[in-house]
Amino acid sequence: MKYPFETVEPAWQQRWEEEGTYRVDPGTSKPPYYVLDMFPYPSGSGLHIGHPEGYTATDIVSRFKRMSGFNVLHPMGFDAFGLPTERQAMVENIHPRLITERNIATFTKQLKMLGFDYDWSRCINTTDVGYVRWTQWIFRLIYNSWFDPAVNKARPISELPIPPECTTELAIQQYQDEHRLAYIANIPVNWCEALGTVLANEEVDEWTEKGYTVERRPMRQWMLRITAYAQRLLDGLDAIDWPASTLDMQRHWIGRSEGARVSFSLENDDVSNGTHTPSVTVFTTRPDTIFGATYLVLAPEHELVSTITTADHQQQVAAYQQAAALKSDLERTELSKDKSGVFTGAYAINPANGKRIPVWIADYVLAHYGTGAIMAVPAHDERDFDFAVANNLPIAVVVKPVDSSDDAGSSTEPPSKAFSDAGVNCNSASAQLVLDGLQTIEAKRATIAWLEQTGIGEGRVQYKLRDWLFSRQRYWGEPMPILFFDDGLRRVLDEDELPLLLPEVESFQPAGTGESALATVPEWIHFVDPKTGKHARFETNTMPQWAGSCWYYLRYCDPHNDQQFCSPQAEKYWLGNNGIDLYVGGAEHAVLHLLYARFWHQMLFDYGLVSTPEPVKRLFHQGLILGEDGRKMSKSLGNTINPNDVVALYGADAVRLYEMFLGPLEASKPWNSRGIEGISRFLDRVWRLVSDCIAGSDDTAIEEQTMRELERTLHYTIKKTTEDIDNLSFNTAIAQFMIFVNTYTPLPVKPKSHIVAFLQCLAPFAPHITEELWHRMNMQGSIHLSAFPTYDPSLLVESTVEIVVQVNSKIRGKITVAAGSNGDQLAELAMKHDAIVPHLEGKSIKKTIVVPDKLVNFIVA
């Protein structure tokens, strides 16, 4: 007798939809539970076998929580803007909207085929006009904000004090732009001439592998000032239940480091025109090593390079700058072995000891970090050491290990490698500053104090985090609601002017000028702004795909609201308890998506638009499902598994159960087509067990002792299910289901109440078969709306336990005793055990260890 999934599964899917079984009821008094999947990008190839893994996990949790009395929000939607769709549109020359609709239809059908409990009436699509409007609305808010460090939060730009010297509108705009959370900058981007577009850093590899050339080119870009939130993004990590690795990666990404800025004045050497020579400011985390700074290095792009370079070094410097510009970030790091650089001819003065030190440029110094310039301390920094050795620059030891002898550091021999650990200062004294004998931590403090007192520098916290490049030269994205006037002024569209829709275009190809296809639309570039009467043109960049996914979890709370992005009541109800209760998705989003979303959320929090500082309370990453060969699934390897095929062969419940049974949710594990047959057999056994139970006789035929053991099995199964779902340990819960079935199948009479409770345990995992059998057992309503069974701990207690008896920690026998027997009795019993007596004979017991209900261990001499 087999589980006829071909008829059962579609029938229940249809009935659940008709009856609105999974409709979220906003008007109950039940406590809310919000469980979220990372919504998919609807690609042309349809659902991947990896998608159902995370989705089944949340489906199990949501069904379990619903049965446990919670009002559950478990929504699904589509992150539908994106490059692949746009490229497909170019190939087929039809509108990306049509391709998006087509792909979403496929995805929806496939998701429904798996029997997930999504409330489809809440489905969202980031490309919907009703959604884009609010994405633009939030962008508008960001644009109209500045971050006030005094209160450590965002405030309206209108509240930014304008300095008196800004008198013209243009000057005010310029000043505000320096503080807005969304601003325009000219920064180098990855430009691909053949594609006619800019690529994100993470896209560069993909295209260069295909033979395209990508170069660095400065272009006008929109940026979001996420760096203003660096410290808050860092602090927020302390209070959330996320995988340690992800917290770690975010901390690294933000990259806080404490140090100092130090200003080095330049020796007025060869500068004939003008008397003022600017100084070079560096950032260092080791201000305590200032006496060891024997040269300065500027990034080749540093703005002072051309000013300070002396005439006789002009040529080499220019050549070096040019060479560096052609190198990609990757090439620069690949060449890390030999550190190249050239001398500028200029000298600076080390403020600590007044020594004259040369100024070099080298591409091992990054323009975008700190001040783009460093003080090189070769004795105490590996990179500076390598560079100094390669270029014959002096090396001065100023820190020695704490436990080294007194004369360490006085050697005239140059060290063989950099000592970059903390230690004790030496050779660090001048009329200005004395650090000798101080431990690193105190030397830092003393140096910073001296820097601040003299005005030469200051203590400083530096972050690796960079501002977020927010514009894309593409058609298929949210238009930025910004318009530019001929006089250089600009404005953001007002709330009542949103949404700004994408125009129809002839071709979806980028304009080829570094602008998107929007630049080819005349009415986009030339029109009269009705609000100002001025000639205006729209921004032709669109937003990146991240924009829509930054706030979608908020929209699910109130998906059809056309007055607000989400009503405060809905937001507070679903997210008020520290945010999303459980968020499941791939670890590939550990940094970008999850950092960007936190940034937007914190900004909204500053305006009181959301009620918690963090959006996600508990985060979980599901692992990858690998091909049968243990390698990552890919079309080129021919090891992909298509969900359609497996569902057709074994049914949705089998696929769901199998993906959960493969191993721990977080682990990467290979697919095995024989394995799913095992699960399929298990479902057939469930079908047979329940069918036998329905056909069977009265429960009272079961004798009392047997019944007690069965009760223990059942209640243990309920306990295990409850606990394992909480821990997302679905594989072990399923193992227990198998044990249950193996135990009950041979029984001549199957107790009906036990079988019903078992079906309820299995229901979140295998919703179709359990619903069908539930009804065959004449139970009322949907099993998925029934109350999850609870276990009685008193029934779990075993009356007798098996005790392991060891002699010298080796197992020599086992005894069965009443549970809870006291230690002395146990030891006595154990000692007399047949298998133990020979081991104790003629020996004296030195020690007896008794662990109640577990073991007895005799230590003999």
Add this chain to the structure above:
RNA sequence: GCAAGCGUGGCGGAACUGGCAGACGCACUGGACUCAAAAUCCAGCGGGCUCACCCCCGUGCGGGUUCGACUCCCGCCGCUUGCACCA
């Protein structure tokens, strides 16, 4: 290079707070049913040995702590992921 995580049968994996290693499934072997096969059911299944018993060995390798270590500590080796000149 740096950081995090992981190494358990032929395979995927279990094992609570340090207390019977290998639950559950797959594969495999034998048996029942069958004319036969498939399906199903039953039994066995880490290695060694003088193979029912008994004993010995066994959770990547080497040490340590402990009556007792897959579990805790130290050092190595290997794999995975992330970051990668961030001063």
